[in-house]
Amino acid sequence: MKFTKDQMLKLYEELVHVRTMNNKIVEFIFSGRIAGAIHPSLGQEAIVAGLLYAYENHHQTVYRSFTHRQQAIMARSAGIDGFLAELMNRATGTLGGIAGEYHLVKIDKLMLPLSGVLGVTPPTATGFAWSLKLDGRKDAVVCCPFGDGMMSEGYVYEAMNIASIHKVPILFVIENNGMAMTTPLEWESPIEDLYLRGISAGMKGASVDGNDIEATVEALMEGLDQAGKCNPNVIELKTVRWEGHFVGDKQEVYRDLSFRDNLDKLDPVLRYEKVLLERGVANEDHFAKVKADQEKIMAEAFEKAASAPFPKKEDFLNPNIVYTNTDGLPIK
Amino acid sequence: MAEMTGTKAFNVAMKELMEKDDKILVLGEGVGRKGGTWGYFADLWTTYGNSRMIDTPIAEAGFSCVGNGLAYGGYRPVIEYMFADFSSLGFDAIVNQAAKARYNSNGELSLPITFIMPNSGGGKSGNQHSQSVEAWYSNAPGLKIVTPTTPGDVRRFLKAAILDDDPVVFMHARGMMFMSEEVDETDMSIPSLANAGKIVTEGKDLTIVSWHRMLPRCLEAAAEVTKETGKTIEVIDPRVLLPFDIDTVVKSVAKTGKAMVVHEAPARGGFGMQVSAMIGENCLKDLKAPVKRIGGYNTSIPFGVGEEYAYPQVEDIKVGIMELLK
Numbered sequence: 211m212k213f214t215k216d217q218m219l220k221l222y223e224e225l226v227h228v229r230t231m232n233n234k235i236v237e238f239i240f241s242g243r244i245a246g247a248i249h250p251s252l253g254q255e256a257i258v259a260g261l262l263y264a265y266e267n268h269h270q271t272v273y274r275s276f277t278h279r280q281q282a283i284m285a286r287s288a289g290i291d292g293f294l295a296e297l298m299n300r301a302t303g304t305l306g307g308i309a310g311e312y313h314l315v316k317i318d319k320l321m322l323p324l325s326g327v328l329g330v331t332p333p334t335a336t337g338f339a340w341s342l343k344l345d346g347r348k349d350a351v352v353c354c355p356f357g358d359g360m361m362s363e364g365y366v367y368e369a370m371n372i373a374s375i376h377k378v379p380i381l382f383v384i385e386n387n388g389m390a391m392t393t394p395l396e397w398e399s400p401i402e403d404l405y406l407r408g409i410s411a412g413m414k415g416a417s418v419d420g421n422d423i424e425a426t427v428e429a430l431m432e433g434l435d436q437a438g439k440c441n442p443n444v445i446e447l448k449t450v451r452w453e454g455h456f457v458g459d460k461q462e463v464y465r466d467l468s469f470r471d472n473l474d475k476l477d478p479v480l481r482y483e484k485v486l487l488e489r490g491v492a493n494e495d496h497f498a499k500v501k502a503d504q505e506k507i508m509a510e511a512f513e514k515a516a517s518a519p520f521p522k523k524e525d526f527l528n529p530n531i532v533y534t535n536t537d538g539l540p541i542k
Numbered sequence: 543m544a545e546m547t548g549t550k551a552f553n554v555a556m557k558e559l560m561e562k563d564d565k566i567l568v569l570g571e572g573v574g575r576k577g578g579t580w581g582y583f584a585d586l587w588t589t590y591g592n593s594r595m596i597d598t599p600i601a602e603a604g605f606s607c608v609g610n611g612l613a614y615g616g617y618r619p620v621i622e623y624m625f626a627d628f629s630s631l632g633f634d635a636i637v638n639q640a641a642k643a644r645y646n647s648n649g650e651l652s653l654p655i656t657f658i659m660p661n662s663g664g665g666k667s668g669n670q671h672s673q674s675v676e677a678w679y680s681n682a683p684g685l686k687i688v689t690p691t692t693p694g695d696v697r698r699f700l701k702a703a704i705l706d707d708d709p710v711v712f713m714h715a716r717g718m719m720f721m722s723e724e725v726d727e728t729d730m731s732i733p734s735l736a737n738a739g740k741i742v743t744e745g746k747d748l749t750i751v752s753w754h755r756m757l758p759r760c761l762e763a764a765a766e767v768t769k770e771t772g773k774t775i776e777v778i779d780p781r782v783l784l785p786f787d788i789d790t791v792v793k794s795v796a797k798t799g800k801a802m803v804v805h806e807a808p809a810r811g812g813f814g815m816q817v818s819a820m821i822g823e824n825c826l827k828d829l830k831a832p833v834k835r836i837g838g839y840n841t842s843i844p845f846g847v848g849e850e851y852a853y854p855q856v857e858d859i860k861v862g863i864m865e866l867l868k
Contacts, residue, residue, distance in 0.1 A: 305648035313646040317614060323646065327638050333604045334639065337611020337619075344567075344593060344617070368604025375599070531649035532683050534707040538736035538785025541683070 213424060218491050221423050223500050224259035225479050228282040230504040234512050235281065235297075239457045243516050244298055248311065251279035253421075253452035256478035257385050258282050260426035260447075261355060268434045271350040273338060275322045275331040277357055277385055278312050287321045288314070294515035302518040306525060322352070329363030331356060332382060336373045339380040343440060351438040353430075355383035359390030361404050370411040373442040381437035382408060382444040383430070385420065387451035392464045408444030420447030421478045424485075450476050544727050548719035551693035552582040554727070555700040556620075560590060566704065567612060569596045569605050570622030570658075579624045580660065580719060606632030606657070610639050613655045620704055625667075626659035626675045626713060633678075640709035641684030652707040661689075662755050662806055663853060664717020668845030674754065674807040674838075676783055679711045680816065686710045686735060687783040691718065691757050694725040695740075695781055702733050715754035715806075738780065739787030741794070745774035748866055749794040751817050752804040753779055756836075756854060760804050763859035773867055783813055791817070792824045799830040800866050806853055809837030836862050 213221070232250040239248060251258050258280050265272045265283070276284055285293040288304040296303030297311045304316055315323035322335050335354035342350050360366060361384060373380050384405060390398045405415035414436065418429040426447055433445045450469060454461035461467070474480055486492040529541045546554065560566050568583060574597035577584035587595040598605040602623060609619040623629045629636065636657055643653035663672035679685055688710055690699040696714055703710040743761065745768075752760040757779055764775035776794050780787055795801050801821045803814040818833040836859060839852045 305646070305650070308648040309646045313642070315614075315643070315647050315651070317651065322611075322614065323639070323643065325639065327634055330607055330634065330639055333607030333635075334611040334614070337608035337613075338615045339611070340608065341612050341615020341617055344612075345615070365603055365607060368599070368601040369608070371599060372601065372604055372608055528649065531645050531647075533686075534644065534652040535735075537734070538787070539686075 215491055218486060218489070221259065221263060221427065222482055222486060222492065222497075223504075224262050225255050225423060225482055226500050226504050228255040228258045228262075229479055230501070230508045231282050231285070234508045236457050238298075238512055238516070246310065247456040248297070249278040249456045250281060250453075253473075253476060253478075254279060254385065254387055254449045256423040256426050257355075257420045257447045257449060260423055260430055261353070261383070262286055263427050264430035264434060265353070268351070268431065268438070270434070270438045271320065272434065273320045273322055273335075273342075273350060273352045275335045275352075275354040275356070276314075276324050277355050278324070279385070280355065281311065284311065284314060284321070287319050288316055289319075290511050291514060294511055295518050298515050298518075299520060300515060300518035301521045301525070302515070307521045308525060308531065328360045329365035332360075332366045332369035333372070336369045336378055336380055339373065339378040340376060343376075343378050350379070351434055352380040353383060353434065353437070354380055355385055357390070358384060358386040358388065358395060358398065358404055359393075361407065362390065362398050367407065367411070370408055370413065370444070374412045377440045378442060379437050379440050380442045381430075381433040382442070383433070384444065384446040385449065386446050387449045389451050389455070389465070391455045392461075394465070403446065405444045405446035413443045414441065415444035415446070417446040417448060420449035421476055421481060423478055423482050543724045545722050546693050546725050547722040548693045548696050548714065549581050550722075551697040551725060552700060552714070552719070553584050555697045556583060556586060558730070559701055559704055560586060560594065563618060564594075565616065565618045566620060567594050567596060567617055568620045568622065569598050569609055571598060571600055571624055573597060573622055578622065580716065582622070602628055602631035603635060606635030607639060609655055610635055610643070610653065613653045614643075614651070618654045618704065620656045620658060622658040624660065625671045625716070626661045627670050627673045629657060629659050629675065632657070636685070636709070636711065637679065637682040641682045643684075644708070645684065653709050654707045656704045656710045656712050659711060659713045660716035661713040662715040662717045663843060663849050664715075664755060666846050666849045668849075669842035672843045672849065674713070674805065676713060676805070676813045677807060677811055680784060680813055684709065685784065687713065688735065688781075689713045689753050689783050690781050691715060691753050691779055693721070693723050697725060698729070698731070698733050699738070699781060702735055705732060706735060717755055735782050736785045737787050737789065738782035739790030740779045740781055741790065742777045742779050743775070745776035745798065747773040747798055748775045748800045748802065748863060749791065749798045750775060750777045750802045750804060750863075751780060751791060752777065753781070754806055756804045756806050756859075759854065759856045760859055763856045763863055766856075766860055767863050767867070771867065775863065786817070786820065788820050788824060791821060795821055795825040796828045799828050801825070801829070802834040802836065802862060802866060804836045804854060804859055806838055808840045809835050810840045812837045831866055834862055834866055
């Protein structure tokens with residue numbers, strides 16, 4: 211796949227967009243304006259930006275699951291104002307601030323359910339992809355990204371197996387950042403290439419440098435193309451998690467941090483800047499402008515969300531959101 | 543009217559439903575060509591094929607969650623576990639996922655999925671194939687629990703469960719499905735899950751709440767006591783545990799002043815605790831004695847010939863009744 215100049219600039223903008231959102235989330239957590247454990251994708255922006263680009267440029271509608279590091283995709287799917295308000299537990303959120311970031315589900319915005327319990331999204335997304343096939347829909351496909359940590363859940367094996375037997379239109383994306391919460395890859399898997407687990411389920415698969423935005427997009431576009439023809443497949447994107455599992459997690463107690471001496475070499479944003487400079491596609495002034503623009507967009511959006519009210523007690527305790535028919539089922 | 547077993551009633555209900563609603567799919571081990579381990583889905587594969595009668599790998603966790611995904615996609619899946627005990631592998635899909643689906647959409651969506659759990663002993667199969675697991679699911683708001691006992695009720699309440707727009711755990715007494723009764727096939731009404739309690743026999747001296755294999759034992763014990771003492775016993779089959787029809791029970795206890803709940807699951811932590819507490823909370827002024835609970839022993843269900851030692855017998859129930867009637 212050869213990218214045009216406009217496409218390269220778009221990819222760069224998406225990278226900066228994701229990085230800026232990550233930084234803003236960290237800023238708002240440390241200033242006490244976002245509660246709960248949130249898991250931004252610092253260092254893994256090429257995967258998030260690559261998925262965003264692939265979703266918006268694939269020829270079919272892409273229903274998507276999420277990892278807990280894909281806030282920028284949640285925001286693009288739900289609308290940034292609604293998503294940020296949901297992230298901050300505000301009544302103006304996509305789901306009234308009731309669900310919270312890591313329980314979101316909004317099918318009409320292509321968002322398949324997130325889950326606070328790991329392992330669930332692959333079989334759920336497989337079932338949803340199956341429904342598309344049963345409906346005879348040729349216009350839609352499912353993408354299900356998850357981390358190397360989730361790869362150890364039995365659910366994932368069962369989902370890949372069922373998806374492959376029934377040839378449902380789904381792409382599994384393994385975001386392999388080498389850390390399962392606090393456990394390094396060597397203690398979570400005896401094999402380094404996790405896409406092989408998909409191969410063993412009879413699917414095609416590949417492993418790609420997930421810090422290379424162009425390689426990531428190429429692999430995802432090909433994977434979605436195949437999935438859309440009911441050839442479920444798996445793409446592993448290798449990357450490195452820079453920070454702790456969640457914002458505030460003191461990773462130095464469980465992790466060798468020597469990789470941080472070479473962050474510039476890993477950094478997907480810097481790496482792509484270098485590529486664009488070498489190709490003469492953009493210069494430092496352009497990079498600075500994109501960063502300033504994104505900072506402005508994010509600062510305004512985050513402030514707006516944070517100024518909204520919280521849901522009321524009766525919104526949280528509404529019996530009609532527990533059951534469709536509440537006859538005989540009072541919540542108190 | 544037609545004489546039919548519980549198994550036949552289940553099968554008839556499935557045929558009636560699947561004919562009318564092409565969004566209903568069945569997933570489970572052996573539900574396709576074989577027609578289900580227990581015959582509940584006999585002949586359906588011939589009519590509906592692989593796309594609606596889906597033989598799954600032995601992967602309860604995976605196919606439970608796949609079922610949720612199909613429901614998010616607009617289908618009305620029926621998930622069968624062969625033995626209620628096996629639903630433990632699907633537990634997350636049921637209590638963490640299906641039960642929370644509506645809440646996590648802030649009430650925007652419903653997840654119409656039914657989890658079929660063949661409950662109870664009777665097969666001499668030991669402690670991993672014979673349990674009654676109502677209580678496992680009763681503490682997860684978002685779920686409904688439907689527990690019919692007789693063939694006629696299995697037919698009607700299975701339809702109500704599958705047509706309900708919320709996730710439903712459907713439990714029936716596997717060990718009673720060979721028993722038969724006259725069923726009114728022409729009754730196509732769908733019962734409400736609320737107010738589902740049924741007075742099986744009327745009485746004025748004691749109220750018994752019981753379901754599944756303990757229900758006929760209670761009826762037998764009650765009949766013997768009536769014969770010996772002349773005292774009469776009102777036996778109520780709740781048919782649905784969530785939502786529980788407490789009104790029917792309260793009215794009965796207001797009349798009898800005494801209450802007992804009998805089930806097959808271990809008494810400790812069993813759903814009888816909930817029933818007993820509700821009677822206590824609602825009927826304190828009417829009660830002339832503490833509510834009595836009789837359940838299985840708090841032990842593993844023995845394998846083979848020892849099975850029934852762990853379950854309440856007619857004699858145990860009769861002793862309980864006599865104590866309460868003193």
